[in-house]
Amino acid sequence: DGGITQSPKYLFRKEGQNVTLSCEQNLNHDAMYWYRQDPGQGLRLIYYSQIVNDFQKGDIAEGYSVSREKKESFPLTVTSAQKNPTAFYLCASSTRRTGDEKLFFGSGTQLSVL
Amino acid sequence: EDQVTQSPEALRLQEGESSSLNCSYTVSGLRGLFWYRQDPGKGPEFLFTLYSAGEEKEKERLKATLTKKESFLHITAPKPEDSATYLCAVQAHNQGGKLIFGQGTELSVKP
Numbered sequence: 001d002g003g004i005t006q007s008p009k010y011l012f013r014k015e016g017q018n019v020t021l022s023c024e025q026n027l028n029h030d031a032m033y034w035y036r037q038d039p040g041q042g043l044r045l046i047y048y049s050q051i052v053n054d055f056q057k058g059d060i061a062e063g064y065s066v067s068r069e070k071k072e073s074f075p076l077t078v079t080s081a082q083k084n085p086t087a088f089y090l091c092a093s094s095t096r097r098t099g100d101e102k103l104f105f106g107s108g109t110q111l112s113v114l
Numbered sequence: 115e116d117q118v119t120q121s122p123e124a125l126r127l128q129e130g131e132s133s134s135l136n137c138s139y140t141v142s143g144l145r146g147l148f149w150y151r152q153d154p155g156k157g158p159e160f161l162f163t164l165y166s167a168g169e170e171k172e173k174e175r176l177k178a179t180l181t182k183k184e185s186f187l188h189i190t191a192p193k194p195e196d197s198a199t200y201l202c203a204v205q206a207h208n209q210g211g212k213l214i215f216g217q218g219t220e221l222s223v224k225p
Contacts, residue, residue, distance in 0.1 A: 004157075031211050042118070042215035043158075043201070050210055058212065090157050094211055101146055101211055105157030 002027045006091050006106035012114050013078065013085060021076045021109045023091035030096045032074035033103065036060060037088040046089075049074055050096065078111065086112050116141045116209075120202050120216035127192055127223050135187040135219045137202030147185050148213060149178050150201040158201055161187075192223045 004025045013019045025032065031050045035043040045058030049068040063082025068074055074093075078085045088110050092103040119138045127133055139147065146165050150158035162171045164180040171178050175196065177188040187200055199220045203213035 006157075033212060035215075040123075040217060042217040043203075043213075044215075045212050048210060048212055056210065088155075092157075096211065101205055102148060102160050102163055103213060104160070105150075107157050108155070110155075 004091055004093055004104055004106035006089075006109050008109060009107070011109055011111045013111060014114050016080045018077055018079050019111070021078070021089055021091075021111070023074045023076065023106060024072055025074075025091075025093045025104075026072060027093055027104060028071075029093035029104070030071070031094045032068070033092040033094075034058075034064075034066065034074070034076045035090045035092065037090060037108075043090065046076065116204065116206055116214050118202055118204055118214055118216035120200075120219050122219060123217065124220045125222070127189075127221070129193055129223055129225050130191045132188070132190045132192070134189070135200055135202075135221070137185040137187070137216055138183060139185070139202075139204045139216075140183075141204045141206045141214070143207040145205045145207045145209075147180055148203045148205065149185070149187055150203065152199045152201055152218070154199075161200075189221070192221075194223050194225050197221055197223045 007022045033048040034046040047066040049055035065077045091106045094103045121136045149161040152158040162178040167182045199218045201218045203215040
């Protein structure tokens with residue numbers, strides 16, 4: 001079945017530690033996105049990539065980094081500079097075809113600070 | 115600034131009690147308005163895309179409508195399995211496909 005796989009489901013970060021969240025898709029989508037979700041708030045865009053080897057900052061990119069070396073993969077690193085990393089992280093992908101812009105989401109990673 | 119506001123924040127209904135969720139938006143050139151359903155601890159699931167004022171789409175007990183300023187998600191005779199958070203998002207032209215989300219409406223349907 002085609003879809004988006006995020007791993008791990010739960011992740012714990014120690015003080016000063018960098019952690020990486022995995023996102024893989026087999027939908028052959030060009031565009032991929034990372035959103036952060038906090039309780040009672042809307043999803044906020046961290047980074048997005050429309051094509052391999054290119055990505056752009058979203059609204060809350062500080063303290064995060066990404067790479068897009070392969071079409072299928074868009075990992076997110078939460079660095080020690082992100083002082084409030086506890087949140088639910090969602091990866092999404094989409095085609096770039098006009099009239100079919102809906103995002104498909106993964107099942108999410110819950111990140112907590114120890 | 116592009117913005118999406120959903121109301122109410124939470125809605126409790128009895129099974130069979132129809133109601134509507136509201137999504138008000140301001141955007142510099144609407145490319146599309148999206149509705150998603152999200153269950154606790156899971157990723158959002160796509161429901162509808164609306165592109166122009168006057169457009170309507172239906173799926174089972176759900177019907178989405180769009181005007182130039184807002185969208186409504188009408189729920190007819192809801193069942194307990196309709197309980198979830200419903201998210202509204204807009205996509206603007208020349209914004210790289212990214213969506214701007216509202217904070218969601220948490221719907222609870224009691225038997």
